[in-house]
Amino acid sequence: MEERGVLFGKYELGKVLGKGTFAKVYYAKEMVSGESVAIKVICKDQVKREAMMEQILREISVMRLVRHPNVVQLKEVMATRSRIFFVMEYVKGGELFARVAKGRLREDVARKYFQQLISAVDYCHSRGVSHRDLKPENLLLDENEDLKVSDFGLSALPEQLRNDGLLHTQCGTPAYVAPEVLRRKGYDGAKADLWSCGVILYVLLAGFLPFQDENLMKMYTKVFKAEFEFPPWISTEARRLISRLLVADPQRRITVPAITRVPWFRRGLTTPQAEQKTEEEEEEEKKEEEPGKQPLAESKKSSPPFYNAFEFITSMSAGFDLSGLFESKKTARPMFTSRCPAAAIIAKIEAVGKGLSFKVGKVKDFKLRLRSSSEGRKGCLSVTAEVFEVAPELAVVEFCKSSGDTLEYAKFCEEDIRPALKDIVWTWQGDNFDGNVVGAETDQSP
Structure with a gap:
């Protein structure tokens, strides 16, 4: 029962952090421990009417599967006849996008976020999970300025692979989507994620997108050709890494093990331990x-x-x-x-x-x-x-x-x-x- 802003006798609800088509996200506190959490409240009827239940369920399934310091954690799931509640780690630093919107980042700061992104993405891939919508809006920052990957609503699990071993759903945000996804001929979700990581690294260092045009088809043409230019302030080492990520042919695109051997990437690298024991x-x-x-x-x-x-x-x-x-x-x-x-x-x-x-x-x-x-x-x-x-x-x-x-x-x-x-x-x-x-x-x- 909820009384005086208390949910299930366990969480004290606070202000609304955000609103979507089917859900609201509230700030809340766990009443016993005082821990801050974010609670997403989803209306079942709206989700069913829009045939979005599969997307909601997949997002939660993936979040239960992926436990990593640089991924937003799902703590608990509850439900009633009309609503679904899932309690998540509260990440109070906001979106990385808001940081980039103010201007490009220093190279050492961008490198730190990119290192954490690759660590999280590599862990997801080891679990058979492809995110498929990596972009600065879906990367959050906590109070320690550490990155947290969020929003797994478009992610894919191994059971979604067809007989050819590839994914075929065209999804994601146009400016960050890999060319093979746009071609609709099947793609490797992990390789497509790494293209998105390359776009993100470019954005962090440049302050703007590598592929942009008011005409969407012209932008897609640039993506298909991996046609972009570097601003003069991006270092030679960083350019080399981005150029190996933004390769139109996924078979020639750099892999995570190769990324981790790049000297520019390894500078100041610390490796978080996923699934740490208590x-x-x-x-x-x-x-x-x-x-x-x-x-x-x-x-x-x-x-x-x-x-x-x-x-x-x-x-x-x-x-x-x-x-x-x-x-x-x-x-x-x-x-x-x-x-x-x-x-x-x-x-x-x-x-x-x-x-x-x-x-x-x-x-x-x-x-x-x-x-x-x-x-x-x-x-x-x-x-x-x-x-x-x-x-x-x-x-x-x-x-x-x-x-x-x-x-x-x-x-x-x-x-x-x-x-x-x-x-x-x-x-x-x-x-x-x-x-x-x-x-x-x-x-x-x-």
Whole structure:
């Protein structure tokens, strides 16, 4: 319930930060921690009428998938019958576009933003995500003057690739779109993103666009030919890099690994760590290494933690299933219900983990950590599994990736965990739920 500007009893709403066709963005504070957040409130009916639901859902799916210091983070998703709320990291510095509109940037400042942009884009590409609308308006600056990529509404995921392995949707902002996108013959989303990065770097250093003309078709002709000129104040090194980014043939365009070897790019470079572990996670992993630990099955705790009924209803029941709206079942937090005792569930997961050659350790009662014995693309895969009590004879089990590669995690969940636990599973999240859980939903109006 919302009272006196309070949403779901958790967030205190403040001023409107922005308005769009289907949504308003509010400044808000988390009431317990005092943390500032931005809450986008979307009208479901308007989105459905305009057939924009797929775009909204894809944006949220991608934001749940991509966790990087230079990407705006999605913290939480909530919904009522009429509205969708998603709580995002509050980035108070505004758009990079506003900074450039005042004039070109110093080379060292432009380089810093470009380094952070490439770091974020490379991470997105490693997750199979192509942004497809990179431009200064979609790059925000936080209080530390660090860049944050936002607005994934036009982004693409691997499942959108056609049989030729390419994307075919023509989208983006004309002045920043790669020539292969305009040709409508299929394109590699990652290569197209790098063209946009080249345009952005040019804009930061020049103060204006490389391709511009009052006649759109004439501008497109310049884009097709990669026809542009440098102003005299851009350094020779920067010109070389831009010239290797703004190459009309995507096969000849510079790649991210090659960009990171360019001396101009490497100057003053600091590499952010994506998906950093929290202090709690690091402490938990240290505990896993302690010798002589009590076996999991011998835990003395009598019952698992209680699982919030609203969360259960919205996640699991057919009538209130939000999981399909906001995240890919293969990349989010797989969840299932079971009528088995919590201790039996824990013992089964422990046995399955060991059978897959995972190191299994107890984080706390009714919560396990499974850690792969082999290195993956992003290090060792580490997964937690926790049992929650919903009712005396009903438990919810949730899996969550702590570290490692997201795609390897998705494969682990789908090909290893789901088949191995079929004997104790009542229903998986997103499958048909035929239980007798009944929930009431109250409308929230910001």
